[in-house]
Each structure stands twice: as C-alpha cells, then as structure tokens.
Amino acid sequence: MSFKEIFEKYSWQEVRESILAKNTRDVEDALHAPQRSLEDFKALISPSAARYLEPMAQLSRRLTQQRFGKTMHMYIPLYLSNECTNICTYCGFSMNNKVRRRTLTEREIMQEVEVIKQMGYEHVLLVTGEANQTVHVDYFKMVLELIRPHFTQISMEVQPLDQQEYETLIPLGLHSVLVYQETYHKDEYRRHHPKGKKAHFHYRLDTPDRLGRAGIHKMGLGVLIGLEDWRTDSFFTALHLNYLEKTYWQSRYALSFPRLRPFSGGIEPKVNMSDRELVQLICAYRIFNAEVELSLSTRESEKFRNHCIQLGVTSMSAGSKTNPGGYIVAPESLEQFEISDERSPQAMAQMIRGGGYEVVWKDWDEGLMI
C-alpha cells in the first residue's frame, strides 16, 4: 500500500477538528504515554498543549540528548540553479518572476565548492528549481561526479524524480533527498501551484515512496508553514513519516519546518505561526518520534536558533546563500528567500560549543556507500 491510499482515507476537516478538540487531559496523557500514537501527536500540537510548553521542552530535550547526545550537525545549501518552469506563489524562483536565470557551470560549481570547503563544511545540500529541460538527471549526475571527492555527505533538494532516476544517482554519492509536500491540503496546493509539473499533487506525494523503493539512505519531509493551518499540515507530515518509517525501514528520516519568508513579489502567509507555536511543534515532533532528525535553517532568527539547540533540533545550516552562485560567483543575484540568521559558520559553531554541544561537520563517509 502506498501512502496515497492511506492519505485518501483522511479528511482535512475532520483531522483539523479533532486536533482542536484535544483537551489538557489528552495532552497530559500524551506526555506520559510510554509510546506516542498519532492521536497523542494531535494532542501535542493542539492549542491545549500551549500551557505545557515548558514540560514539553524539557521532555523534548531529554529525548533528544538520549538519542543524539549533545551534538549539532552542520550543513550548507549550494544553490545550483534558479531556472524554474513552475509557478509557486511563495517562491522567488517562480517562472512568472522576471529575474535573470542562471544555472552554474562546472567551473562555477567548483568555485562555490572551494568557498564552502573553506568554511569547514563536509555536508552539502544541492538546491535547484524545477527546469527539467536543462537541470535534469544528467546535470545532477555531472554535479555528483564533480563534487563527490570534496564532500563526505551530499543531499539534494530538487524537483521530484522517478524511482529509476534516483537509482542512478544514489550510487554516485547521493546520500539524502529532501522533498517537502509544501501543504497536504489538496485544494490549497492547487492554488499555490497553478502551473508546471509541480501542480501534480499526487506525483509529489508519492515521491518518498519512490525514494524508499530506490533505497535512499535518508529522506527529508516537511511542509511550508504559512500556506495552510500548520497543525493539520503537521499531522499529515507525522502520518507520512509514520508510514514511511514502517515501510522503508532501512532509511533514515529528517523533518524541517520552514516558515514562509519574504522574497521579492511574494505572497503574505495565510497563517502566521508564532515563535511559541514553532517551539511547540519542534517539541511535539521530538516527543512523537525520538529518532527523527530535526533541521532548522537560517530562515529563523539568531536568537531563536540559539535556543533551539536545547529544544530538539539536531541539524542546522549557517552562512547560507539562497541564490545560485551566492557564495562567490554571483553574490548579488536574486535569492529564493531572505535569510534571517546571517552569522558565519564559525560564529555559529562557537555559539553551539558555548552551549555545551559538539559541532558535527562529518557524519557520513562515502566508503559506507557502494
């Protein structure tokens, strides 16, 4: 059974109502349960759990330290291309946004890689828009072959691919793939993705299944917070995670929770999630699932990120640029979104160590992959 079949059994409205109906008793039960169910997760993200933020944070920290120790994994995005044939209402790379398009050449990629390596990174996240004519599987193959000698861990956040395409990339050193559903609300999804291949809700929804069948080492899930009710969307993320973990049990999983950020010509978020609510969500994810990696990008503010180290987050980026060539080749080109924490990786690392945590730059080795 694929996730789609499970997903189709749920009604957005009913899920939403059942989350809102959770009371403090449900929250306490969830906090004290030996193993947490999806119903417990609903309680933890419900408005009723707001009063329990401190005990949730304490529990989340304890579970995180038990599983991950006092460590913080560091990664950095490398934007390869801002070409895109989709319209996404919330993104600076959207096709209808009249900006100069650029896809990095081999030479340019290596220039960027050099800067990233100087920052100390071993884990790079390759990012592109969705331009299947030019930035396709052959381009990714070229990039992987080019940069593999320079990184111990390579992740990708690009357009969804077919199973067989993933199968060709994994042996070239592709360690993990991030595909965010953006929102699990079908109608809203359609509204925000009016044009391009991304308009196919189900193709995107099935991507983790294709990745699982292809045997990926790790995959990342999440929604873009701001498009729809974050509680309901997060429930579906947890449902998806639960299904994937049981089905593709040899893969690892990561979650992230990006909040919609400003960019030139972008929409206003429909839903504003407060900092307090984001902390609640991070803790809820951790309490629900002690093993999942939780990742926080530079979208969030310096102060907020400083505290998240203690709360359950296990990986962070720093020094990020969200434009192709942003590190050295074309620093002034248009960003996908504005980042909020501008600190250098070294400053970030210092802060993390100051908090009593070890900074992990390397957490994989290509010798572990055949």
Add this chain to the structure above:
Amino acid sequence: MLTIADKTFQSRLFTGTGKFSSAQVMEQALLASGSELVTVALRRVNVRDRSDDILSHLDHSQFHLLPNTSGVRNAKEAIFAAQLAREALETNWLKLEIHPDPKYLLPDPIETLLATEELAKLGFVILPYIHADPVLCKRLEDAGASAVMPLGSPIGSNKGLKTIDFLEIIIGQSKVPVIVDAGIGAPSDAAKAMEIGADAVLVNTAIAVAGDPVAMAGAFKMAVQAGRMAYEAKLGITGAASASSPLTTFLDEL
C-alpha cells in the same frame, strides 16, 4: 478485533495443543480459553485421518487450525512440510517453526527468512516463530509474513517476557500483527504482553501443564482481555520529570 491476512478474530488468545494430559482435557481447555486460532504440530497428528484423536477434538466451528512445522530443521524441510499441511488440512495458514536445535528449540533466523520468502511465493499465510529480533521481524515482513511471532523467553520455560525491551521495539515498528509466542508462563505475563501493545499471545504450556488446565485457560482468557483493555485505555506512566533550568522563557523576550 484482530485481522490477520483475510481472517478476523474476536479473541486475541491463541493456543497450542501440545502437552495436555488427554485430548478431552485439551478440548475443554481450548473451549474455555475462547481461542479461535489453535496450532497443531504436524508431527503430532495424523493428517491423513480426520478421526485422529487430536484433530477430532478440534472439530469445532470456532477453531481455525494453524498447522506448525515444529520438527523441521531447515527451510527445505519446512517448505515440504507446509505443502503437506496445506493439502491435508486444507488451509494455507502456517506457523513456521524451524529449530535445528533439539534442546532449547530455538528458531533459526536465517532458514526462517529463506522459507518465508519461498512460502510467500507459494501463497501461504505465514506466521513465523522467531527470536525477538526487530530487524529480523522487518525482514520477514518484507518477505511476505502475515504476522510475526517473537518469543517472550525460551519455549516451554514459563519464564515470561524476558525480551520485553525488544518486543516493544518490534511492536512499535511492525506493519503486521505481533503475536508474542513462547515463554508466557502466567496470565500476568499475557496481560503484560497485551499492555505493551502485542496484537495477540500464543499460550500452550502454561495452560496444558497447569493444575487445572480448564480453569487456567479461563484465567488466560480474562488476562488477555484485561491487558488489551488496559492498552486501549492507555496506561499512565510513572517517573517524575527532572527539574532543570527553563527552556522556553526566552520566548517572552522575542
């Protein structure tokens, strides 16, 4: 209600037919247990003869027979035995037991996985008996097992749930029903297995060798129901949270 493959069960207590002092006692005990799935060892019954003492006493509409392959030592023998059982007992359900070691009757994980792969292709509903090994359980599930039957402690030992930490992991990550098999020595063990979320338990020795097997079967019936109820009602948990400096007060300043 519990569903395994194409069958649903009201009772989550599965029983075995070995070690009873007589076929009559066995029949009464099994009826008292409320069990709907009863294992029979191929090696103990004459499958060609329905008037066989054990089989004839199991001739009740509520009993589904689950032949087991106890006695085989490898995958090849298990597959042969399975085909024989399917033909003779007219069921494609099979409790797969492979123990090359005659002393402790410990299951062979490698042969069990091989046999499951083959038997799944042959259309069997396979319930493999195995160690409480979470990875093996996932491998068996991928290979086509319809449930997994991890052991609580060595078979016939009545030692209870010595493997509880691993059973909890198995239950937490399994997509197929988890039936705790072997080692359950007392109704409290069965209740405990159900409390941690097992889908069913299989009990044989503890009933068969009790002073009063019929009364003990009734006790197990209630224990399994109580354990399941407790699981569904969600247990509270003990253990106080440790105090430490607040983690969320920074939000007031943002």
